[in-house]
Amino acid sequence: MQVDDEGRLKNIFWAELRNREAYKEFGDVVTFDNTYLTNKYDMPFAPFVGVNHHGHSILFGCGLISHEDIETFTWLFRTWLSCMSNSAPIGIITDQDRVMKVAIQNVFPNTRHRWCLWHIMKKIPEKLGGHKEYRDISNVLHCAVYDSQSAAKFEETWHHMIVEYDLGDNEWLRGLYDERHHWVPCYLNNTFWAGMSSTQCSESMNAFFDGYVNSKTTLKQFVEQYNCALKNKVQKEVEEDVRCLSQQMPCVTSYAMERQVRDVYTISKFQEFQQELIGKMYCEFVNSMGCEYIVREDVKVGEGKKRTFF
Template structure:
């Protein structure tokens, strides 16, 4: 076989692949090299069982099957001056058992879906025929399984891919017409649709005017997560979610996407950024997706990117459960994450854990440590996170919409139902606003700061402050200097109690206070340690800088005056004209309210 010539590299590969299929081994491309002209001049193909065995599982008690056993069989060829490709290197000796032809056809390199098979799968899937029946019809048509060049799993993968991309002309047109109709009634409604090279719809993003106004108010911190919300096309639902003044989830916009890769996320994030007038958030929380990390760094270079802490810590059992001292390792890992008030303390506990339990070879822990600035709380202390460290806001939003759609929901209906769900979400916010303005929480102490916060904060946020205020009874001075104070807190964890020490810096004359727990930076609520120091220094009123506009109930917020598209559809022409005037008048009122003179002028 050495010296055999072929017209192209592909022809040489196909020859070796067919040879491998008959002999019973898989074939894969190992390497290639280019000449100075940039053209490929040399390639090598090897047995698919070449290379060293390496388990992909980090749990030694749950190994995964691996085909690699170091087989040295290979074929190498190069491009000659006459334009022919010739075999130069050949080794036909294998170190493993070769399969029969009836089994070797299941190697990945030998499986393929013909254009005809793909077309028939698509047609039958559109007709609602189940996958097992769809596959069986192709088997029967081919005259039996021995004549089929693909598996049922290949068919399933193809159908899932096509469902994400497949939006028929009627679906795409109906969706676009719906968006345009909404936009004609509300010119601030935003939508964007991306198509592939064949003109099929790939990705969609939209945001109602209320969503955009809410982003102006609460878009400093955003959570983003893609989960497969049930819909006819199996497309990931991608909502951008934040937290409103009640601490409830609020939607800024969302998309339906065909893939979860760099190209798709780039389009989605750029589109969202354009929708929000190029205003970037202070922080964004996502899962550990590598493609998302690359895109966020490129599009939001000044935004702090945080990984969902819950998603990371829930993997501990899977990644470390095989270790004999798993329980002790888990406790120490949680201690490093939650009890470290500084990066230095985290690294001290972490390194002690690695050495004590001989974890230096654990790739998962090594990767987490290298990326610690993306997920460990003490590295995030200098940024505001509105009390969020996980993407569960996004997940709860998915669960909320799940009650409005099902497996038969077509895309246009999905968007319409989205609007209905949004209206329900808005109604809950309106009800909570009314409760805050018509009801008042009783104070449980005589401190003026409690009344101060109660009078301006929403009920739920006041309750968070009240919890910190009453919990200062568990705090006690350990050491106190002019501006630096050491406070000890007795903390109960389960059945156990432990004492934790916090450093509080307080300058009464300047109205400056900070604590090593960094709760104010994280949640926007002063911690019990800071409150304890203020009270014991005869400072019973909070400085104005520690009363955040974000949690106040007594401010006018533009998004609360904007109707959803669901409400606009049900309006009469007179009501629509009224709505348009209200929006324009609101802009005037926003400017006029800045001083008494302009306010009286407009009123007159």
């Protein structure tokens, strides 16, 4: 707990033994989102969340904070890091909060900081919807972000969009471009992200607490209900472990590799691998350029498909 000069409660952090043990196994990437719930004392709920071997959200501790400033976030991050044996994550995913960005740089200088891609792309209609060529701009922007296999390709597509639609004066786009290393996938794909590109795991964990806590929950009730919610989460993980031990997914190919992966992966992770394996059927070798190979892939988009090259 952190108190002010008059001994009044300012901020709280807590983590159970299970949270700390989970972090040892699954703490490579952490999402942090403090937008879910503000209690009756005007203290936002701030959980540290990751994903486990089933792809489920998992809690690494949480806090209740009185302010959303650099000092408060720095205290919370340092307290959490100390609780996790001073082992910083490889990557952390947050929203675009500038104050939070400074605190992360102070406490996790060697951790890769990523902005939530989903929240950024969600703002496109709000920021660009008034433009007469909005639909075309949106399509090009999505192409630049999701289809660029390299930084050079992103730069080319982005600059074409800015010039073609006369967007040089758009401050929102200019700010995003300046911070592109924090959110554009092709600048971040050299870091392990455990399949995450947004804070939606935090939102999934937040949704899990619905029914246990609300804005009128007292501090004492909050801790008690937190424990109840966590026990429920643990029970679901145990049930999924049992399912993986008692069931076996069918293979869709005759590759020995698929059988090998099936025997060592959890069901959810094997299904992800299986989808990628099936996707091989839609890849076609085009030609080679020295040590580089050009491969064409047909990707389903709605009822149609588009071809991408990599």
